[in-house]
Amino acid sequence: xxxxxxxxxxxxxxxxxxxxxxxxxxxxxxxxxxxxxxxxxxxxxxxxxxxxxxxxxxxxxxxxxxxxxxxxxxxxxxxxxxxxxxxxxxxxxxxxxxxxxxxxxxxxxx
Numbered sequence: 001x002x003x004x005x006x007x008x009x010x011x012x013x014x015x016x017x018x019x020x021x022x023x024x025x026x027x028x029x030x031x032x033x034x035x036x037x038x039x040x041x042x043x044x045x046x047x048x049x050x051x052x053x054x055x056x057x058x059x060x061x062x063x064x065x066x067x068x069x070x071x072x073x074x075x076x077x078x079x080x081x082x083x084x085x086x087x088x089x090x091x092x093x094x095x096x097x098x099x100x101x102x103x104x105x106x107x108x109x110x
Contacts, residue, residue: 048107055103059096 063076075092078084 051107052100052103055099055106059099062095063092 063073071088071091075086075088075090078086078089079092083089
């Protein structure tokens with residue numbers, strides 16, 4: 001919650017006081033000089049690739065580790081045997097699309 005009262009004399013006094021530096025006899029400069037140099041931030045380019053790759057691997061594991069009687073496995077079998085677009089194939093595609101969209105959303109977040 002933000003309370004901004006520019007006409008309040010106490011707030012004006014506090015803002016003026018906060019804008020003044022504190023004398024520290026060079027303490028801040030000595031501490032900053034003693035710290036190790038900042039390391040370069042890791043490249044952010046790998047994050048989306050890792051998330052999307054993990055999503056893809058998760059989908060593959062879900063498909064291959066599913067029990068044999070599930071609709072996902074039937075969808076894979078239908079695709080493998082070129083039976084066309086069956087309800088099982090549509091369900092498999094929807095599951096893969098949902099996982100890919102979720103991965104893309106996670107990859108796009110900061």
